[in-house]
Amino acid sequence: xxxxxxxxxxxxxxxxxxxxxxxxxxxxxxxxxxxxxxxxxxxxxxxxxxxxxxxxxxxxxxxxxxxxxxxxxxxxxxxxxxxxxxxxxxxxxxxxxxxxxxxxxxxxxxxxxxxxxxxxxxxxxxxxxxxxxxxxxxxxxxxxxxxxxxxxxxxxxxxxxxxxxxxxxxxxxxxxxxxxxxxxxxxxxxxxxxxxxxxxxxxxxxxxxxxxxxxxxxxxxxxxxxxxxxxxxxxxxxxxxxxxxxxxxxxxxxxxxxxxxxxxxxxxxxxxxxxxxxxxxxxxxxxxxxxxxxxxxxxxxxxxxxxxxxx
Numbered sequence: 001x002x003x004x005x006x007x008x009x010x011x012x013x014x015x016x017x018x019x020x021x022x023x024x025x026x027x028x029x030x031x032x033x034x035x036x037x038x039x040x041x042x043x044x045x046x047x048x049x050x051x052x053x054x055x056x057x058x059x060x061x062x063x064x065x066x067x068x069x070x071x072x073x074x075x076x077x078x079x080x081x082x083x084x085x086x087x088x089x090x091x092x093x094x095x096x097x098x099x100x101x102x103x104x105x106x107x108x109x110x111x112x113x114x115x116x117x118x119x120x121x122x123x124x125x126x127x128x129x130x131x132x133x134x135x136x137x138x139x140x141x142x143x144x145x146x147x148x149x150x151x152x153x154x155x156x157x158x159x160x161x162x163x164x165x166x167x168x169x170x171x172x173x174x175x176x177x178x179x180x181x182x183x184x185x186x187x188x189x190x191x192x193x194x195x196x197x198x199x200x201x202x203x204x205x206x207x208x209x210x211x212x213x214x215x216x217x218x219x220x221x222x223x224x225x226x227x228x229x230x231x232x233x234x235x236x237x238x239x240x241x242x243x244x245x246x247x248x249x250x251x252x253x254x255x256x257x258x259x260x261x262x263x264x265x266x267x268x269x270x271x272x273x274x275x276x277x278x279x280x281x282x283x284x285x286x287x288x289x290x291x292x293x294x295x296x297x298x299x300x301x302x303x304x305x306x307x308x309x310x311x
Contacts, residue, residue, distance in 0.1 A: 023118055027126035028134065035100075038130065041092040042139040046085050050146045053077050057157040070158035077154075078147045082178050085143045086185055093131040093189065097196035098207040100127055101301070105311045120306045124197070124298060131193055132186040140182045144175050180278055184287075191290040192238060194297035201304045204311050238290065 032038070104110040113123065196211070203210045215232065222229030281287075 020122070024122055024126055024129075027118060027122060028130055031100075031127055031130045032134065035096055035130070038092045038096055038135045039138055042085055042088040042135070043142055045088040046081060046139070046142045046146050049081055049084050050149050053081075054149060054153040057153040070154060073158075074151060074154045077150050078174065081146050081150065082143050082181070085139045085146075086181075089131075089135055089139045089185070090189060090192075093135065093193055094196060096131055097127075097193045098200055098211065101197065101201040101305060101308070102203060102207050102311075105308055108310045110308060110310060120302050124302045124305060128190075128193060128197070128298060132190065136182045136186055140179055143178055147175065147178075184278075184281060187287055187291055188238075190294035191297065194294035194301065197301045198297045198304070201301050201308060237286075241286075 104113065196207070199207050199210055215235065218228045218232050222232055
């Protein structure tokens with residue numbers, strides 16, 4: 001093959017990759033434009049949490065509780081804020097995943113999108129990219145801003161410096177840990193979103209009814225002695241046993257009074273704030289089995305959407 005032919009093939013390949021990338025970016029922008037609730041949910045939840053914690057601090061109310069120090073108060077509230085952001089991302093992600101393919105078949109918009117030169121592979125990857133990458137990144141940014149606001153409010157209320165407030169880890173290290181946990185969240189919830197995609201592209205009536213009905217049927221048959229309880233346990237463990245977290249055994253109750261300020265009751269901080277061992281978390285078998293199941297569900301979703309018709 002001559003040099004000119006090789007250069008022509010290389011230019012054609014780069015041109016095709018650029019076209020696919022532009023299609024993907026356009027598809028992601030379309031999903032964002034049509035589903036703005038994906039961003040309003042985490043934003044409202046984080047904003048409300050920051051306001052509810054910062055207002056008593058800025059008003060000079062006392063913070064009391066067994067062994068509550070400025071460092072412990074900031075650590076607990078920052079971890080709580082990160083947890084709220086992640087759970088809000090999960091909530092809006094599940095709502096989106098259950099409805100996205102069902103809605104386009106119900107309102108006949110699938111006919112329009114299929115008329116465009118955009119492949120089903122790209123459409124499905126754009127949808128999963130929105131809830132695995134775009135929305136978590138947005139939630140991570142507002143979590144960072146919220147944590148910094150908590151740090152400034154705590155410094156104002158307790159005195160001292162930002163460096164001493166987040167001792168010994170430091171604020172920058174904590175923010176970095178939140179970023180890694182955001183990526184870990186994306187991998188952990190992939191099978192949940194992908195299986196809901198599969199339901200959305202299959203059913204011809206309200207998807208949430210099918211999801212709840214299937215879980216109820218599995219639970220009932222499991223109680224009747226049939227070997228289906230394992231599936232129910234697998235689903236419940238995915239939501240209650242996140243790797244590296246002991247939140248199911250921990251509690252933090254914050255009470256605000258007009259004159260008493262903030263009163264905090266909590267279990268030992270070691271049960272709520274986990275010192276991350278990321279090598280151990282990313283090597284958890286449950287994480288990668290879930291990723292494998294998610295990839296299979298996404299492949300089935302692509303195959304089914306290619307054959308999908310309006311409801």
